[in-house]
Amino acid sequence: MxxxxxxxxxxxxxxxxxxxxxxxxxxxxxxxxxxxxxxxxxxxxxxxxxxxxxxxxxxxxxxxxxxxxxxxxxxxxxxxxxxxxxxxxxxxxxxxxxxxxxxxxxxxxxxxxxxxxxxxxxxxxxxxxxxxxxxxxxxxxxxxxxxxxxxxxxxxxxxxxxxxxxxxxxxxxxxxxxxxxxxxxxxxxxxxxxxxxxxxxxxxxxxxxxxxxxxxxxxxxxxxxxxxxxxxxxxxxxxxxxxxxxxxxxxxxxxxxxxxxxxxIWLTDRLQQAGGLVVDEAMAEKLRKDRADIGRCDIVSVQGEFSKGDVLHIYDEDGEELARGMSNFTSAEILLLARNTDSTPSELLGYESKPRIIAADNMAVIQDHHLTWEAPTESVTLVG
Structure with missing residues (x-):
């Protein structure tokens, strides 16, 4: 430079x-x-x-x-x-x-x-x-x-x-x-x-x-x-x-x-919110300490409609924002994967893929110097 x-x-x-x-x-x-x-x-x-x-x-x-x-x-x-x-x-x-x-x-x-x-x-x-x-x-x-x-x-x-x-x-x-x-x-x-x-x-x-x-x-x-x-x-x-x-x-x-x-910086400083995920308490505890892979079993609800490659805001069940990360799947695919944990991704999606929703390498944990975003009011909660 x-x-x-x-x-x-x-x-x-x-x-x-x-x-x-x-x-x-x-x-x-x-x-x-x-x-x-x-x-x-x-x-x-x-x-x-x-x-x-x-x-x-x-x-x-x-x-x-x-x-x-x-x-x-x-x-x-x-x-x-x-x-x-x-x-x-x-x-x-x-x-x-x-x-x-x-x-x-x-x-x-x-x-x-x-x-x-x-x-x-x-x-x-x-x-x-x-x-x-x-x-x-x-x-x-x-x-x-x-x-x-x-x-x-x-x-x-x-x-x-x-x-x-x-x-x-x-x-x-x-x-x-x-x-x-x-x-x-x-x-x-x-x-x-x-x-x-x-x-x-x-x-x-x-x-x-x-x-x-x-x-x-x-x-x-x-x-x-x-x-x-x-x-x-x-x-x-x-x-x-x-x-x-x-x-x-x-x-x-x-x-x-x-x-x-x-x-x-690119992951955390967003201009618009593409969507969000709410994770369970066990995953939330991990994210309060460091980055971690988010699997389909860690997800409580999906917020908004988004595409593969969009950066998602990740929250605990109380609405505290924990991290932001790039999604490996669309919102519809995540719902399908999270609701059918007994089936493989290839059986559900028709193509081979690891079941990681967001990889740790594609995530940034929210720090004190970041301004957090409120969780969207509309979400799809997983049942069963």
Whole structure:
């Protein structure tokens, strides 16, 4: 890997788009790109994750943000994406560098092979001196198959490219212990345990999809990969470099000193829950100590419909999340195997397979630094 530092910068819709006219804020974009050029000259590679396509595309299709449904947003993204990228490209060229667009979907990040393909593309662009701009492909995503917020998308990209820092530019100068508009609200300069602040706010801007809650979740994902997160005001001179050099107020979410392996990070930091398993107490005790193979006799219930290769959340019978691991079978196959333990997998499925539902090598046990997910309310409990 190059000796150059890598920084992922997330820019939200409220900074890029004029809320009243739904047009691009070119002065802001010039300020960011000038700062990026400065950082590149200083030996820092930058990857942007940029919102804005839906917001500026809404004016093209003549729909107000508060009235836009899913189809409107998909159409708006298709209209706004070329406008956004053209603006970025023209401004970047003024400052002596070029950009490339990388559109991703949830599957590109949750499927391991596609995740690695995306990583290879972004890495090669960086190596060739081109700045990648990553955004969710909102013209084709649906509510069920959507990352949903670019904060966590940016954290996923930071993990992917093994960034040194993740900078989230927003409309405030960091995290507060309550709504910053409330009297007595105190700025929080340093965060070590993100879970203490998860419920500090869930409000969102008129144009954005995430509030400070998603930024805390993103910061936790970055922490797990050894990436420091900086959250700060974007509408200022030198919006990124001033934060990196600690020249103005911000919130710093410190990185873990001993980050997980890239495989464990990919397994644990999910953007959407594919499904889950509830295991019996004997298996739960094993998982509280270390990874272990999960067999069909260990399963109490199956949650959701999922495919082979999906990463499942594993719970005890009280709903405590214990681990996450890649399934060797579909949800229907697991139910069939677990309900018919006297028959071999080949007899039940029609092909040869070991009866391990999840192998220990394809599992990561939940640690204190991970944010756990609640168990799904709907599940199929095994009988007999």
């Amino acid at each position: 190059s000796d150059r530092q890598r920084v992922v910068v997330k820019i939200g819709s409220s900074l890029l788009a004029n809320e009243e006219h739904l047009t691009l804020r070119y002065a802001f974009m010039h300020g960011v790109m000038e700062d990026v050029a400065r950082l590149r000259d200083e030996g820092i590679d930058v990857v942007l994750t940029s919102s804005g396509a839906v917001a500026i595309g809404l004016s093209t299709i003549g729909v107000a943000p508060e009235e836009a449904g899913l189809l409107d947003k998909q159409a708006a993204a298709a209209c706004g994406q070329p406008l956004l990228m053209n603006a970025y490209k023209q401004i970047a060229l003024e400052y002596g560098f070029d950009i490339a667009q990388v559109l991703v979907t949830l599957d590109d990040l949750e499927d391991r092979r596609r995740f690695l393909n995306t990583k290879n593309t972004i890495t090669r662009l960086i190596e060739r001196g081109v700045m990648p701009i990553v955004n969710e492909n909102n013209s084709v995503t649906t509510a069920e198959l959507k990352v949903g917020d670019n904060d966590r998308l940016a954290a996923k990209v930071a993990q992917m490219v093994q960034a040194d820092k993740l900078v989230i530019l927003t409309s405030v100068d960091g995290l507060y212990d309550r709504n910053p508009e409330d009297e007595g609200a105190q700025h929080v300069p340093v965060v070590e345990d993100v879970s203490e602040y998860l419920e500090v706010t869930s409000s969102v801007s008129a144009l954005g999809t995430g509030g400070m809650l998603t930024k805390m979740r993103a910061a936790n994902m970055a922490q797990n990969a050894g990436v420091e997160t900086i959250i700060g005001q974007g509408e200022v001179d030198r919006p990124v470099s001033a934060l990196l050099k600690d020249e103005r107020r911000h919130t710093k979410c410190v990185a873990l000193g001993d980050p997980d392996s890239s495989w464990a």
